Amino acid sequence: MLKHGNKIVDTAWVHCSATRPEWLAGSPLSEKIKELTRWHVARGFSTLGYHYVIDRDGTVGKGRDEGMPGAHVSGHNTGSIGICLIGGHGSSENGKFLDNYTPEQESALRRLIEEIRERAQITKIRGHNEVAAKACPGFNVKRWVEGKPAKTKLAESSTMQASAVQLLSGAAGGVTAVSALDGNAQIVVVLVCVLVMAAAAWVMRERIARWVKENGS
Numbered sequence: 716m717l718k719h720g721n722k723i724v725d726t727a728w729v730h731c732s733a734t735r736p737e738w739l740a741g742s743p744l745s746e747k748i749k750e751l752t753r754w755h756v757a758r759g760f761s762t763l764g765y766h767y768v769i770d771r772d773g774t775v776g777k778g779r780d781e782g783m784p785g786a787h788v789s790g791h792n793t794g795s796i797g798i799c800l801i802g803g804h805g806s807s808e809n810g811k812f813l814d815n816y817t818p819e820q821e822s823a824l825r826r827l828i829e830e831i832r833e834r835a836q837i838t839k840i841r842g843h844n845e846v847a848a849k850a851c852p853g854f855n856v857k858r859w860v861e862g863k864p865a866k867t868k869l870a871e872s873s874t875m876q877a878s879a880v881q882l883l884s885g886a887a888g889g890v891t892a893v894s895a896l897d898g899n900a901q902i903v904v905v906l907v908c909v910l911v912m913a914a915a916a917w918v919m920r921e922r923i924a925r926w927v928k929e930n931g932s
């Protein structure tokens with residue numbers, strides 16, 4: 716069982732490097748870890764504060780030894796493992812994982828936590844922003860662990876916006892076409908238009924139902 720002194724290691728804290736997505740792009744993860752280590756040493760740490768670093772492509776690199784308490788979350792370093800995701804510059808506390816990180820990082824983080832669980836009793840997975848006035852790591856870790864994406868407002872959903880655009884363009888297209896025609900042709904165009912709008916409304920209804928299922932708690 717992994718311990719820091721007498722304290723059982725039971726928590727994994729998730730962090731970010733707060734760097735832009737293109738930071739040191741093309742350099743191997745070892746170079747990025749060296750740079751992060753330089754920053755931490757400059758702050759007075761003996762070495763990198765984190766135990767693991769996850770690069771943009773999902774590569775996992777080692778920082779300090781797991782048996783040594785980290786230097787990543789004030790007051791909670793003993794009995795925990797610190798994991799840093801490369802990226803997260805300009806992220807906000809309630810962002811979504813994929814707003815700032817790659818799908819490869821997401822699966823690497825889940826895999827890494829499972830792997831650490833093989834030798835440590837990790838019962839809590841937390842984000843730095845839970846205990847510090849910081850955005851780090853730029854998403855709600857609790858919700859992420861539960862596998863739920865952060866809530867989006869219905870009007871902000873991109874698929875809903877696409878539906879609304881479809882619906883409106885159906886209406887606008889109909890009005891333009893009808894005014895240019897006369898007689899029976901108008902009736903035909905109006906009928907086609909009604910069908911298009913009905914189909915778009917039906918798609919929108921389905922999307923609303925799916926959205927409620929995914930976002931309702």
Ligand SMILES: [Zn+2]
Binds near residue numbers: 729731787843851852
């Ligand atoms: Zn942090």
